[in-house]
Amino acid sequence: MNTSTLIAPPALVRRAEQQDTQAIQALDSAHYMHPFTDHGGLATRGARVITRADNIYVWDSEGKKILDAMSGLWCVNAGYGRKELADAAYQQMMTLPFYNSFFNTTNVPAVQLAAKLASLAPTVGGRSFQHVFFSSSGSESNDTNVRMVRRYWDLLGQPERKVIISRNNAYHGSTMAGASLGGMSGMHAQGDLPIPNITHIEQPHFWENALGGESRADFGLRAARWLEEKILEVGAHKVAAFIAEPVQGAGGVIIPPETYWPEIQRIVDQYGILLISDEVICAFGRLGHWFAYEKFGYKPDLVTFAKGVTSGYIPLGGVMVGDRVAKVLIEHGGEFNHGYTYSGHPVACAVALANLELMERDNLVGRVKDDIGPYLAEQFAELKHHPLVGDAETCGFVAGLVLVKSKALRQMFDPDLSVGMICRGHCFKNGLIMRAVGDRMIIAPPLVMTRAQIDEMMVLVRQCLDATLDDLRTAGHLA
Numbered sequence: 001m002n003t004s005t006l007i008a009p010p011a012l013v014r015r016a017e018q019q020d021t022q023a024i025q026a027l028d029s030a031h032y033m034h035p036f037t038d039h040g041g042l043a044t045r046g047a048r049v050i051t052r053a054d055n056i057y058v059w060d061s062e063g064k065k066i067l068d069a070m071s072g073l074w075c076v077n078a079g080y081g082r083k084e085l086a087d088a089a090y091q092q093m094m095t096l097p098f099y100n101s102f103f104n105t106t107n108v109p110a111v112q113l114a115a116k117l118a119s120l121a122p123t124v125g126g127r128s129f130q131h132v133f134f135s136s137s138g139s140e141s142n143d144t145n146v147r148m149v150r151r152y153w154d155l156l157g158q159p160e161r162k163v164i165i166s167r168n169n170a171y172h173g174s175t176m177a178g179a180s181l182g183g184m185s186g187m188h189a190q191g192d193l194p195i196p197n198i199t200h201i202e203q204p205h206f207w208e209n210a211l212g213g214e215s216r217a218d219f220g221l222r223a224a225r226w227l228e229e230k231i232l233e234v235g236a237h238k239v240a241a242f243i244a245e246p247v248q249g250a251g252g253v254i255i256p257p258e259t260y261w262p263e264i265q266r267i268v269d270q271y272g273i274l275l276i277s278d279e280v281i282c283a284f285g286r287l288g289h290w291f292a293y294e295k296f297g298y299k300p301d302l303v304t305f306a307k308g309v310t311s312g313y314i315p316l317g318g319v320m321v322g323d324r325v326a327k328v329l330i331e332h333g334g335e336f337n338h339g340y341t342y343s344g345h346p347v348a349c350a351v352a353l354a355n356l357e358l359m360e361r362d363n364l365v366g367r368v369k370d371d372i373g374p375y376l377a378e379q380f381a382e383l384k385h386h387p388l389v390g391d392a393e394t395c396g397f398v399a400g401l402v403l404v405k406s407k408a409l410r411q412m413f414d415p416d417l418s419v420g421m422i423c424r425g426h427c428f429k430n431g432l433i434m435r436a437v438g439d440r441m442i443i444a445p446p447l448v449m450t451r452a453q454i455d456e457m458m459v460l461v462r463q464c465l466d467a468t469l470d471d472l473r474t475a476g477h478l479a
C-alpha cells in the first residue's frame, strides 16, 4: 500500500491533531526511520504522535496531556510555548535566514552569541573561555573536539599524543567519533567502533561499582584513579585528553561522589593532558549554573554544549575553547581545516540569544540553584522510603532513582524482567514522561517548573512506582 496517498504531508503538519492517529502511524512507519529505534517493532506498535506543547506539558494525537519530566530530550530548559524564541527566529529569517562563516565572513547573531557565551563561562583557576566554535549538535561538537585536540598536540610538536580516554556508559553522541567517545557497548557493537585511539575506564557509579562498606568519598577517589592507571597503561606521552560528562545523563543520571572531580583535576594536571567537559545536558542551568564545571570546581580546556543553549527550539551546538587551546590554534595554527555549513547559523544563534536573555530575565539558573532544585531534592529524597527504591538522588534539576529487588541486600532485579520498562509504561499511562535506563528511572524537567508542579509530578511518580510494585507482586517477583 502506498501510504503516502493517505494524507498529504502539508495537511499533516497543519491539522495534526484532527488526523486519524492510525493513519499518521502508518505513514510514519512507511517513511520515517526514527533514531535509536527497532523499526520493525515500531511498525507493529505504532509511534506515539506528539502534536503540541505548552509550558511543561505535551499533548498527543489522542488529546492526552502528559507532564514532560524529560524536557523533550534534556533540552527544553525554558519550557514550551515561548513566543520570544519564535519571534527571534521569525525576525532573523526575514533579515538574514542564512549566511556561512567561511571565507572571511561573519554574521551579527553568531558574533553576539560567541561574546555572550564567553561572558557566561566562568573563569576557574585563571583559565577563561574567550572563544567558541559552533556546530549544530552535541555529536558534531564532540567530533570538533577530537579534531581540535589532535591539532593542538600536533602544533605543539607532540603528534604521538592521540589517545582520548573516556568512560564506560558515557554518552557523547552518535557520529563515528561521538559514539566512539561514548561508552555504550550496544553502540560499539554496531559498525566497528570505537575508532582507533579512544579507550575507556569504568564510570564512577557508586551503586554498581563501590565495594561493600566503601564510603562515597573513598569510592570517588578510587574511581578517579582509574584514569591515572589508564594513563600509565597507555603511556602518558600518548594521551591527548580525558572527556567526561559532569553528571552522566543518558547513562542514567550517575552523580559522581564529591571527591571525584578534584582528583580527576589533580591527575590531568599531573600528566598535562587536556580535559573536555561534555556539558550537552549539564550546562545552561540544568545543574544550577550556566556551566557545570563551575559547580564541581574543575578547570576544563574544552566544553561541549548543545541542547539547552536554544532550549531545543532549533538545533545548535558548539565547543567553548579555553585559552590554553585557543592560543595555540590562533597563534600557531594557520588554517584549521574543519567546520560545518551551519557553523554559526544566524537563525539558530538569534534563537540562542533570545533564550539566554529569557533565562537571565526569569532567573532560571538561580532558581534551580536556590529554589526549585533544593525543593526537588527534598521531595525526591522521600522516595527512598518506597519499597522499590534503592536510592534516589538529585543534582540541580536532574534526578534518578534505582528500582531494586532488595534494599537490604542491595539486590537488583533480573534484567530480563525489564522492571524499568514496566515502570515507564505506567508513567505514560498516567500522563508522565520519565526515562528508564535499565532499572534507573530518571527525570530532567523544564527549569520553569513551579513548586506546585513539582508536587504534581511527585504524585504521578508515586502512582507509577506503586503500580509497578503491584505488577511485580502479582507476578510473584516480590514477596
Ligand code: PXG
Residues within 6 Å of the ligand: 073, 136, 137, 138, 139, 140, 142, 171, 172, 173, 174, 178, 245, 249, 250, 251, 278, 279, 280, 281, 306, 307, 317, 435
Ligand atoms: N553529549 C552528551 C553528554 C549528550 O547527552 C550528546 C553529546 C549528543 O548530542 P546530539 O545533539 O548529537 O544528540 C548528548 C545527547 C537519552 C539521549 O537517551 C541523550 C542524548 C541524545 C539522545 C538520547 O538520554 N544526549
